[in-house]
Amino acid sequence: MHPIGVIRSPYKKSRDIPIQGTFKSEVEGWIELKDKYAGGLKDLDEFSHAIILYYFHKSQRQETEGRPFLERNKHGIFAIRSPHRPNHIGFSIVKIKKIEANKMYFTEVDVLDATPVLDIKPYVKYFDSRDDVTCGWLDKHFKNGNIPDETILK
Amino acid sequence: MHPIGVIRSPYKKSRDIPIQGTFKSEVEGWIELKDKYAGGLKDLDEFSHAIILYYFHKSQRQETEGRPFLERNKHGIFAIRSPHRPNHIGFSIVKIKKIEANKMYFTEVDVLDATPVLDIKPYVKYFDSRDDVTCGWLDKHFKNGNIPDETILK
Numbered sequence: 001m002h003p004i005g006v007i008r009s010p011y012k013k014s015r016d017i018p019i020q021g022t023f024k025s026e027v028e029g030w031i032e033l034k035d036k037y038a039g040g041l042k043d044l045d046e047f048s049h050a051i052i053l054y055y056f057h058k059s060q061r062q063e064t065e066g067r068p069f070l071e072r073n074k075h076g077i078f079a080i081r082s083p084h085r086p087n088h089i090g091f092s093i094v095k096i097k098k099i100e101a102n103k104m105y106f107t108e109v110d111v112l113d114a115t116p117v118l119d120i121k122p123y124v125k126y127f128d129s130r131d132d133v134t135c136g137w138l139d140k141h142f143k144n145g146n147i148p149d150e151t152i153l154k
Numbered sequence: 155m156h157p158i159g160v161i162r163s164p165y166k167k168s169r170d171i172p173i174q175g176t177f178k179s180e181v182e183g184w185i186e187l188k189d190k191y192a193g194g195l196k197d198l199d200e201f202s203h204a205i206i207l208y209y210f211h212k213s214q215r216q217e218t219e220g221r222p223f224l225e226r227n228k229h230g231i232f233a234i235r236s237p238h239r240p241n242h243i244g245f246s247i248v249k250i251k252k253i254e255a256n257k258m259y260f261t262e263v264d265v266l267d268a269t270p271v272l273d274i275k276p277y278v279k280y281f282d283s284r285d286d287v288t289c290g291w292l293d294k295h296f297k298n299g300n301i302p303d304e305t306i307l308k
Contacts, residue, residue, distance in 0.1 A: 001155045001241050002228065002240075002241070003295060004240045004241065006206070019286050030189065036218075037218065037232075037240060039218040039230060040218045040230045040231040040232040040239075040240070041230050041232050041233070041235040042219060042229060042230030042233060043229040043230050043290055043291060044230055044233040044290070046233075046288070046290030046291065047233065047288060047289055047290040048251065048286065048287050048288040048289075049284055049287055050232070051245065053207070053241075053243055053245070063195045064190075064193040064225050065193060065194070065196060065282075074213070075196060075197040076193060076194045076196030076197050077194040078194040078195050078204070078273075078274040078276070079195070079196060079197040079198040079200075079201065079276050080199050081193075081275055081276070081278070084178055085273060086156075086158045086191060086194070086273065087155050087156070087158065087207075087272050087273050089207055089243075089272060089273050091205065091207070091245075093276060093282060093284060095283070098213050108195075114241045117176070118240075118241050119232075119237055119239060119240065119241050119243050120232040120245060121245060122232070122233050122234070122289065122290060122292070123284065123287065123289075124235070124286040124287065124289050124292055125284070125289060126292065126296050127247070127280070128247060129284065129287070130202075130203055130247060130277065130279070130283065131308070132202065132204055133277065133279040134200070134201060134202040135198060135201055135202075135276065135277075135279060135280065136198070136200030136201040136276060137196055137200065137280050138256075138278055138280065142280050149292075152305075154159070
């Protein structure tokens with residue numbers, strides 16, 4: 001595994017980041033790919049959204065259980081989105097604004113500045129959007145259309 | 155990066171795999187985690203779906219452009235879901251059936267048997283499902299509710 005590029009974002013510290021970028025949708029960032037990968041972006045500008053996979057480079061530990069930003073209860077690391085996980089791979093969906101040469105500009109950012117990128121994939125609603133979904137410990141925080149704006153980090 | 159476990163699936167060869175598991179939803183598989191990661195599955199059984207990240211271990215090459223299963227046109231590697239991509243990371247959403255000790259059983263499989271697993275994350279509809287999505291070259295294949303069953307592989 002090696003970085004294919006880097007993410008540029010206005011967030012310099014973890015505590016500045018929203019729990020997910022979709023809830024602070026005006027914030028912009030971009031991915032700057034190494035030149036040899038620029039050709040891989042061809043036709044991605046016809047998609048509205050992309051999946052980005054990246055390396056949680058600031059995480060110094062691996063946990064089996066952890067506390068999510070939203071509550072003090074511990075959960076298994078595979079039931080939360082914490083960076084302190086085996087392999088430290090992060091996953092976000094972003095909204096593509098434009099692509100220019102080796103750069104993909106996007107909104108809905110929830111990633112630290114200078115984060116190494118591992119992959120970009122097109123977001124395909126036919127496979128990636130699911131109905132009849134239940135979300136365990138998270139459902140109570142989003143009940144009745146609520147969007148939580150407090151986290152235990154802040 | 156290291157495998158945290160292995161995926162078991164009925165698919166032994168690439169050409170047996172459906173384009174995405176959600177279109178052959180009765181097929182079952184499971185992830186068998188290394189024992190030390192079993193505790194990480196705590197509370198994941200309260201979620202209906204999980205994101206799995208894995209290593210495309212059969213891919214022998216990295217491409218900048220490639221042909222997807224659905225058509226003969228070439229697209230940038232970041233605009234398709236081909237395994238022959240930088241870092242060879244695969245991404246699928248699966249439907250959780252049950253969790254027992256270090257095993258997560260699921261349906262909607264689209265992964266080869268013996269694939270090394272890198273991570274499991276809860277699928278959270280509040281962040282992972284998007285409206286107003288356009289899907290570039292894929293939209294024509296799914297027009298008017300069509301589900302393509304032919305691929306150029308078969």
